[in-house]
Amino acid sequence: MIKLYDYELSANCYKQRLMMSLLDVPYESVPIDFFPGLEHKTDEFKKINPLGHIPVINDDGYVLWDAHAILVYLAAKYDPSGHWYPIRDPALLGETASWLLFAEGTTNTASAARLYVNLSYDFDIEACRAGAHRLFRMLDEHLWFREREGLNWVCSASHPTIADIAIFPDVVLSEEGGVSRLDYPALRRWTDRVKALPGFSIMPGIFPMGTS
Amino acid sequence: MTANVATTCTDPVILDQWHPLLPLDEITTDQPNTAVLLGEQLSYRLDANGDPVVWLTADADATPLPILVEYLYVWTCLGSPPDRLFAIPEFSEPDRRNVHAGTIGVHVSAPRAVENFLDMGHFPFVHTDVLGAEPHTEVVEYDVHIDPDTNDVWATECVFYQPRAATTSTEGQMSDYLYRVPHPFCVILYKTTPLDKDRMDVIALFCRPTAQDRIEAHMFLSLLDPDNTDAAIRKFQQTIFGQDKPILENQHPKLLPLDSRAETPIRADKVAIAYRRWLSDLGVTYGVIPVSPTSASVTS
Missing domain, CATH: 3.40.30.10 (Glutaredoxin)
Structure with a gap:
């Protein structure tokens, strides 16, 4: 195992x-x-x-x-379906790799802010938060245009990829680092779609869908 | 978003308390580091003898503040501290595991964090399948009193069904709880241990308020658990605390209202009501919304 x-x-x-x-x-x-x-x-x-x-x-x-x-x-x-990491679709694979690099950015900004607040890491908190907002704004806009095309996920496919999984935790835990998602409605709709995936699991700080 | 609140504290009762700075074993060098207490920046380091020393960063003379080393932590005081800290006799029992489970920064006022710690009602909903589970949601009537000698707030006779009460659990149990508030910003719970029916595990939350609406929360455990690693014990406690964190951070108002009519309590909140009244009687205004003289007169 x-x-x-x-x-x-x-x-x-x-x-x-x-x-x-x-x-x-x-x-x-x-x-x-x-x-x-x-x-x-x-x-x-x-x-x-x-x-x-x-x-x-x-x-x-x-x-x-x-x-x-x-x-x-x-x-x-x-993943026998080949959806999550689309090896047989070069265009989609390239896109996935590009958004994985984007996820390095959200990790180093939004999740770094969370480490600063929660565990007293010595980071430049204002730079982390500003960086997170810059990336969130860009992703929010990107997802909004995706929705206009009838697509639900970060990459241009009808199914999620590992890029969604790489970015999701940095986004959904951002409030703990003092990075509000209030101004990013498309980003919030996307986090709800990730939460609705079959087999979705939570961690402390993340709530499942539909709890009231 | 954040309430516009003064950061420094003027309450004598708070200034004269011992406050937990950080775990002793995290002060490791003679190079100064800093931490914030009640809006004041403190510096600390090891002196030439390897003992911790703490002072106000702004103090050019670096006059040492009073310190106390107790329960794995260094405690300090901005005013005139009492001779001793509240007693946790279990700490000295030879077969206890005394573990610092971590210090976590939370955007919440210290009294809100203490009050959440006192609440059993949220177990099935926030700590699902660990500290509680549906349909076992009822908080059975319990007793609350103030100890006449120590002035600690106590909740006793608390009982709750817990699927996985501790790292040592192998099955669900009816847990007996005792809650004790010996300090405005520190709270201790005693609960049934799966290993010994005559003794109890001790779990404490020692808050260091950095601002009126922010804390560094130290999690202290004194357990009967010979088998689990520190990593496993810490994981269990941090998971629980991580589940509480977003609840704490989404409470409004950020400061705890002491007026009994400001929020609607239920029977399960008996100890919270006593805690709020006790804070009011002590004259605490830091981290709370005090009862205003005008609203108080309505009830009299």
């Missing part, structure tokens, strides 16, 4: 949990004392990932780190 070196409150670890839940892939979560224990920075953990960060997976001896790289692997290996 896949082992996920995991921290419950990490948006990047949640990306893997959510992907495996959507793909119905069983996994074992190995809790890492990321905070306050900084276990990912220990020599012991650096034997698993010399870069000293999580998430990391171990799939029957195959070890991989970096949140968005793991999404690529999981979808390529465990």
Whole structure:
């Protein structure tokens, strides 16, 4: 079974949990004392990932780190439909890769702001928030135009891709970092669509659909 | 969005309290770091003897503030502190696991955070299948009193069905709870441990208000749990707290109203009502909306 070196409150670890839940892939979560224990920075953990960060997976001896790289692997290996990581459609694949890089941006701004507020990380909070708003505005506009074309997802396909999963946690947890989504209605409609996917799972800070 | 509130505190009762700065083992160098308490920026470092020292950053003379090391944390005070902190005798029991589960920043006033901690009613809805589950939603009548010697607020005889009460749980249980508020911004709960029916696990929330509507919340545990790793214990507690966080941050108004008619309580809120009255009697105005003299006169 896949082992996920995991921290419950990490948006990047949640990306893997959510992907495996959507793909119905069983996994074992190995809790890492990321905070306050900084276990990912220990020599012991650096034997698993010399870069000293999580998430990391171990799939029957195959070890991989970096949140968005793991999404690529999981979808390529465990999604027989080929939708989540569209290997056979070069145009869509390129688009997916481009939005994965966009997700690096939301991670380094919106999710960084969350680490600043929640766990006292030493970041330039105003720069993080301004950066998050710049990306959210762009994504909101992008999704609004997608909706006009009758499309629901980040990439131009009738189905979601790993790009949606890479961006979703950074967006949906943004209020914790003091980044309001009030001004981004298309972004909010898109988060609701992600929540409605079969197999969707939550983490602390994220509410399921339709709770009242 | 954020209420326009003064950040510094003028309440003698708050200024004269010990407040939790941070865990002792997180002060690791003689290079100064900073943290905020009640709107004041503090600096701290280890001195030449390896002991923690804390001072007001703005103080050019760096006159040390009073400090106390207790329950894994360094506590400090901006006024004249009492000789001792409230007692948690379980801390010294040899078979206890004393664990700092983490310090989390929350955009909420300290009294709102304390009050949420006192509330059992939200368990089935916010901590679904862990601390509660539908249809077991009823909060059975419990007792509330103020200890005449220590002036602590107590809620006793609390009972709640919990599917997974602790890291040591193997099945659902009826948990007995005791709640205790020994400090305006610190709250302790005692609950049935799956391992020993005569003793209780201790779980505490020690808030350091940084502003009227913001805290750094320290989670302290003193458990009977010989088996689980610190990582597993911390994960359990942080998951619970992570579930509470968006609820806390979406409460309005941000400051806790002390007027009994400002929000509509239900029977389950008995201890919250006592806590609000107790804060009022202590003269706390920081992090709360005090009862205004005009509205008070309506009831008299």
